[in-house]
Structures are given as C-alpha cells and as structure tokens.
Amino acid sequence: MRLLRGLLLLLFPVFWAADARKDEGRSGRWMRGRGRARAVKRFAADCKESSANGEKYLDCQERQLKAVTLGWPEDIDHLLLARNRIQVLRDNTFSNFRNLRSLDLQQNEISRIEENAFSGLSKLTTLLLQHNHLQVVIEDVLIPMPQLRYLRIHDNPWRCDCQLDSLVRFIQVPSNRHFGNYAKCAEPTAFWGSKLKKLDVDQLCIPQQEKVEIPQTEHEKLPAPIKQSDASTLCHTYMHPVPHLDCRNRELKTVPADIPLDIVRLDLSKNNIKQLRPKEFVTVKDLKLLNLSGNSLERIDTAAFAGLLYLNELDLSNNSLKNFQYGVLEDLYFLKRLSLGNNPWICDYNIHYLIYWLKHHRGVYHTGLVCGEPEEFRGWSVEDYVKTYNGECPKDLQFGQTADPAGITAQELTAETEEEELGPIPYRGPKKYEIIRLT
Structure with missing residues (x-):
C-alpha cells in the first residue's frame, strides 16, 4: 500500500506538468488569436465607420493609403478613399465589397486601372475618379x-x-448622360x-499629322484659356448622401462655371x-x-437666384451686404431658412423691400437681420426699425368715412388754411379744402 501511494505521488507531478503545457498551449493560441483580432480592429479603426439612413459608410479619406487593405468591413454601402x-x-x-453603391477615389495618384479592378461591384451606381493621373482607360x-449611373473622370491628363x-x-451613349462630363483631352x-463628350470619335485613330498642321512650337504646352473658374477642377464632388459640390476656401472671385447639373448642395463659403x-x-x-x-459679397443683382425654384436654405451671413435690390428674392418660392447675420445692414428706405418680402413669406425662418447703420439705429432689429419708420407718419384727423360702390374706403378730411401771401387784403380769408385719401 505504501508502495502504491509512493508511485502515485511520483506520477502526479508528471501529469500536472503535461496538463499545464496543454493549458499553456491553449492559452497561447487564444492570446495569439486575440492579438490578431485586436490587430484587425486596430487597423480598421484607422478608418471611420458610420451609418446614415440605413446605409453603412467607411471613411478612409486622407490616410496616406497606397492600396486597399484587408480587415475592412465588407458589408458597407459607401467607401470613401479620397x-x-x-x-x-x-x-x-x-x-x-459586393454591397458597394458608391466608391470615391478622387484626388489620388491613380495612373493605371487593371481590367478586372472593379470585379464584383454589380450594385455600384457612383464612381468618382476625378483629379488623378489617368491617361488611358478601356471600356472593359x-x-x-x-x-x-454617375462616372466622374475630369481633371485627368487624358x-x-x-x-x-x-x-x-461608351460615355457618349445618350443614356450615359452623367458619364465623363467635363473631362478633357x-x-x-x-x-x-x-x-471627351463632344469628340469626333472617328478622328481618334487617324494619325495626328493627317488631321491638322502641327504648330511650330509642338513641344510647348498651349497657354490656358482665360475663362471663369471651373468647378470641375477647383471643387470637390461628393455623391452621397446627396450630390454635393464643396468649393470652400478656393479663393474664388466669381461663381465657378460648369457646376454639375445634378448638384443638390453647393458650398461657396470663405471665398x-x-x-x-x-x-x-x-x-x-x-x-x-x-x-x-x-x-x-456686396451686391446681389436682380435675378441672381433665377431658376432656384427648390432652394430650401440660403446662407448669406458674414458678408458686406447693406440692402437688397427690389426683386432679388422673388424666385425663391420654397425657401425655408435665410441666414443674414454679420452684414452691415443700413436701416433706411432701401431695406424695406426685404422686410416686405419676409412679411409675405412667413414660413421663412430668418436670422441676423440687425441694423449696422445709421448710428442711431445700430443694434436694432430691422423689423423694429421699419415699425418706427411707419410710426413717424403724421396721423390725420378723421371726420368721417364713406365707401364708394367699388368698395374703396374714402376718408374725408377738412382742413382750413389762411392764404396770407396771396392777393390783396380784401381777397384774403379762410378757405376750406376737401381732402380725400383712398386707402
């Protein structure tokens, strides 16, 4: 019995060590697995994942990426790699990424796209490739x-x-009306x-010397034409959640030309x-x-907003506006919000049109309409100034009211005056005048 107990005591450390090694192996594998999981999450965390309106976005913009890498969620609807x-x-x-509906690759250094690069994107509706280094891409x-439905390829050296x-x-097919707009050779x-939209395709494969006479300075670039700022080159286009053109802080002196026709939001601030x-x-x-x-902004001409029938929000704050010309706002039938703060509004007769328009468009929420000049009204709300202006009109004495058959109310006011400077003394005397004012 003692011998058996001794053998058991000798074998116990051996079994214990084997179990410990097994546990250590399992623990090591678990820890390594956890390490890999953390690495993927940590890598994915470099990008920002979000949701809006039931759709998933992965924002990997401005990450110095040189390629699409592993570990990103594959069920996303929109991938931003600008x-x-x-x-x-x-x-x-x-x-x-078989659920992708939009892919934003603008402002990279892309010079080559292999034939099957977009394989699997059967649901993609929007592809943004503008502002890259592409020279040739085949239809395949x-x-x-x-x-x-939307293909942006402008500002590439085609x-x-x-x-x-x-x-x-392909882009000249009539049904592809949102393909390749503004892209140029x-x-x-x-x-x-x-x-590219207007090229004579039949001329592309004809050797250049057979088409035109080459200028003597064939190795020099032609000077850039003088024209308005081009929105397709200067601004950033985003298609989701709605088509949006971002032209902020571009030192623009005029509204850029060639604004894409499908744009819903246009940001021209800080220019x-x-x-x-x-x-x-x-x-x-x-x-x-x-x-x-x-x-x-100092002046807005009448009809500047012509055509903007569906505009909901207009921000004119932080400018140099003093008043509005008559008729400036007449095209904005569905405006809901008007921001007017930090402008040097002059409270005189010229400001009345703006108050008149707001009075007849009570659904428009407006902010920042404060008098800047003259000094006596500085800090007043423009509405209060206009009320004071109207309140200063002399009140006539009412002696009676009548209404004509057309329903026009007439106020008959009687006033007496002496003509002291007219005619000789015998003809001077009080005379009655009947004053009728139609309201």
Missing part, C-alpha cells in the same frame, strides 16, 4: 458595373488617341482642351465673391442648399 496615395487599381481590388474596366476610343464611345496637341450677377445658378435647378457665407 485624398490618399493610391497609384494602381489591381484586379479584384474591391471584389469583397466598366463592364462589371451594370448599375453605374491622351485622346486610338486607345481611348472605346471609353469615349490633355494630348495630343490637336485635341488639347476638347471635351472672395463680391457680386452675384443675373442667372448665376440658372442651370442648377435641383439645388436645395446654397452657402455663400464668409465672402466679400
């Missing part, structure tokens, strides 16, 4: 995206020759500055625009929000 350092889109780069690249033939033909010289001329926004018929705050 302002990174991606140079090449390789085959099957996005094949795991777009075949995996049958639902594509080489308009036979290699671009299929892409140009950078070379050869014969096509420099021509829009140097001093005047809005007639019909500046007439082509942007779907615009609902217009931000012009923080400019040097």
Whole structure:
C-alpha cells in the first residue's frame, strides 16, 4: 500500500506538468488569436465607420493609403478613399465589397486601372475618379458595373488617341448622360482642351499629322484659356448622401462655371465673391442648399437666384451686404431658412423691400437681420426699425368715412388754411379744402 501511494505521488507531478503545457498551449493560441483580432480592429479603426439612413459608410479619406487593405468591413454601402496615395487599381481590388453603391477615389495618384479592378461591384451606381493621373482607360474596366449611373473622370491628363476610343464611345451613349462630363483631352496637341463628350470619335485613330498642321512650337504646352473658374477642377464632388459640390476656401472671385447639373448642395463659403450677377445658378435647378457665407459679397443683382425654384436654405451671413435690390428674392418660392447675420445692414428706405418680402413669406425662418447703420439705429432689429419708420407718419384727423360702390374706403378730411401771401387784403380769408385719401 505504501508502495502504491509512493508511485502515485511520483506520477502526479508528471501529469500536472503535461496538463499545464496543454493549458499553456491553449492559452497561447487564444492570446495569439486575440492579438490578431485586436490587430484587425486596430487597423480598421484607422478608418471611420458610420451609418446614415440605413446605409453603412467607411471613411478612409486622407490616410496616406497606397492600396486597399484587408480587415475592412465588407458589408458597407459607401467607401470613401479620397485624398490618399493610391497609384494602381489591381484586379479584384474591391471584389469583397459586393454591397458597394458608391466608391470615391478622387484626388489620388491613380495612373493605371487593371481590367478586372472593379470585379464584383454589380450594385455600384457612383464612381468618382476625378483629379488623378489617368491617361488611358478601356471600356472593359466598366463592364462589371451594370448599375453605374454617375462616372466622374475630369481633371485627368487624358491622351485622346486610338486607345481611348472605346471609353469615349461608351460615355457618349445618350443614356450615359452623367458619364465623363467635363473631362478633357490633355494630348495630343490637336485635341488639347476638347471635351471627351463632344469628340469626333472617328478622328481618334487617324494619325495626328493627317488631321491638322502641327504648330511650330509642338513641344510647348498651349497657354490656358482665360475663362471663369471651373468647378470641375477647383471643387470637390461628393455623391452621397446627396450630390454635393464643396468649393470652400478656393479663393474664388466669381461663381465657378460648369457646376454639375445634378448638384443638390453647393458650398461657396470663405471665398472672395463680391457680386452675384443675373442667372448665376440658372442651370442648377435641383439645388436645395446654397452657402455663400464668409465672402466679400456686396451686391446681389436682380435675378441672381433665377431658376432656384427648390432652394430650401440660403446662407448669406458674414458678408458686406447693406440692402437688397427690389426683386432679388422673388424666385425663391420654397425657401425655408435665410441666414443674414454679420452684414452691415443700413436701416433706411432701401431695406424695406426685404422686410416686405419676409412679411409675405412667413414660413421663412430668418436670422441676423440687425441694423449696422445709421448710428442711431445700430443694434436694432430691422423689423423694429421699419415699425418706427411707419410710426413717424403724421396721423390725420378723421371726420368721417364713406365707401364708394367699388368698395374703396374714402376718408374725408377738412382742413382750413389762411392764404396770407396771396392777393390783396380784401381777397384774403379762410378757405376750406376737401381732402380725400383712398386707402
């Protein structure tokens, strides 16, 4: 019995050590697994994941990324990769993101897209590739995206020759009206500055020397034409949750030309625009929000907002506005919010139009309408000033009221006056005048 007890005591440490090693192995594997899980989460945390209106967004903008990497959630609807350092889109780069509806790749360094780069994106409707280094893309690249509705490719140095033939033909199909708008040729010289949408495709495969005479300075770039600021080049386009053009802080002196027709929100704040001329926004018929705050805006011409039938919100704060010309706001039928703060409003007769318009559009919520001049009214609300202005009118003595058959109310007022300076003394005397004022 003693011998058996001794053997058990000797074997117990052996079994205990084996179990300990097993537990350590399991623990090590668990810890390594946890380490990998944390690494993925930590990597994914570099991007911001959010939801809006039941759709998932992954914001990986401005992360110095050179490629799409593993570990990102694959059930997202919108992937934002703008302002990174991606140079090449390789085959099957996005094949795991089969729910994607929009892909934003603008402002990278993309110079090459392999044929199957967009494989698997059968639900994609919006692809943003503007502001990159693309020279040639073939139509086959777009075949995996049958639902594509918006394709932005402007501000790329497109080489308009036979290699671009299929892409140009594709974007010129009438049903693709939101494909390749504003994209222009950078070379050869014969096509420099021509829009891809309007190119004669049959000329692309003809050698250049057969089409035009090459200028003597063929190796020099043509000077840039003098024109209005181009929205497609200067501003950033976003398509979700609504089409949005961001032109903030671009040192603009005029409203940029070629604003995309489908834009719903336009931000022109913090620029140097001093005047809005007639019909500046007439082509942007779907615009609902217009931000012009923080400019040097001094004058808004009548009909400047012509065509903006659906505008809901207008921000004119932090400018140099003193009054509105008559009729400036007449085109804004559905305006709901008007921001007017931090403008040097002059409280005189010229400010009355603005109050008159607001009085007849009671559904418009407005802020910041405060007198800046003259000094006696500084700090007053403009509405209070207008009430005071009307209150200073002399009150006539009422002696009776009558109504004509048309229903016009007439006030008969009698006043006596002596004509001291007219005629000789015998003809001087009190005379009665009947004054009728129609109201």
